[in-house]
Amino acid sequence: MAFLALAFVVTAILYASVGFAGGSTYNALLALAGVDHRVFPIVALACNLIVATGGTIRFARARLVPWRRLAPLLALSVPAAWIGGMLPVSKHLFLALLGGSLLVAGILLLVQPEREMEPRRAALVGPAVAAPIGLLSGIVGIGGGIFLAPVLHLVGWDRARRVAATASIFILANSIAGLGGQLTKLAGHPELIEAAFGYWPLALAVLVGGQIGSRAGVQLLPPTWLRRLTALLILYVSVRILLQVWGG
Template sequence: MEHLEIVFFFLVIAFVYSSVGLGGGSSYLAILALYHLPFAEMRLTALLCNIIVVTGGTIVFIKNKQVNWRKIIPLVAVSIPLAYAGASLKISQDTFFIVLGFSLLVAGALLWLKTKNAIVGANGNNANYVRDGLLGGAIGFLSGMVGIGGGIFLSPLLNLSRWDVPKRIAATASVFILVNSVAGIAGQLKNLPAEINYTRILLLCLAVLAGGQIGSRMAALKFNQLAVKRITAVVVFAAGVEVLWKHW
């Protein structure tokens, strides 16, 4: 496999994102974009890695009864079909990279926001199904088109709107990333090119499996999540600038 350093980068990304309850799809795409890989392979790789990283966390959240299905269902019921539709949409490589670049800029800005004060007094019963459906649908469509799970957008927005307490928002983001990643892969299947390098995808999946496991355990040890988010925000934003600079 060429560019073996990508395996290391993916391990580190999975470690960082799993420590804050996210999948890392945006950063996987940012790294792959720097190596000019086929964009169809990039999207498939990012979504598969997302699924690997968030599945374990989702199971833990469900076992600990931190998943509020009544509030999550409106989000995912609209996001799943729209993530599929976004992934099925045929777009040019230039369009993909422009959308990806702007998505990374927005994701970096949202990650930078400190939401601790915004969630004080969060009420777990303030469900607004119409708002949640629209939010989930919009993020789902963008996620499917670009090849991410959408948690990097959803989690900060839910915190800012005092949607629920932090642990339930983290659980919601994990479920959201998981189902949207699966829907995104389903939408991509009919448009996948024949020349995809599945050996490279397998190696990267193994890397994020290892990194995700380490990151989850660091989170359990009360890793400084704000510091991790701020560092990640800078990296993601810089990657967005880089992608737009090369493809605008």
């Protein structure tokens, strides 16, 4: 548990610095530790809530959140995340969906520069992808910001820091919905919910890491490095997960 907690601290620092919460890597770490895949989403989403809450507060204080443009994204994604959380999936499908989606997102973000789009068209892209991202995120037990941010970057939706702020709040809202769906799905398996609560030290770990990372993201890192670091994190996590799929 000590090594896992340290890994969660590092993950929270890195992900919070780019406006994410780390759910995808939390899942990968839990998989490597041999945890039951039905428990992954509960632990990862609980940790997401902690990190994303801290990030949301800091981004909001820095006045980086485009609240009016964010509202339609949440209205479409949150119900879908709840539904996704209630859908039962096998371990193999769970890891394949997570790893494959992250690989595509990471490659797009890394190889394609941000580009300008006509403001009205760019504004339509977010709502168009919000529900599918919410559904997929609920299934795999993450907040969805790691899917949303690359899309927003690629269409020139807003500046890098405002995209990071948007992703942070998107993660918070969808993590709450996804967690609700996951708990509903496991209502008949109290032993799994109890097992998830046994990982409470990881919540303390990400609380510390998330505070450090979100401060760095708002105050220290330049926008270009935010985007590059985001892409590298996504690719690293996706490869680790896909290796498990291929090896299993």
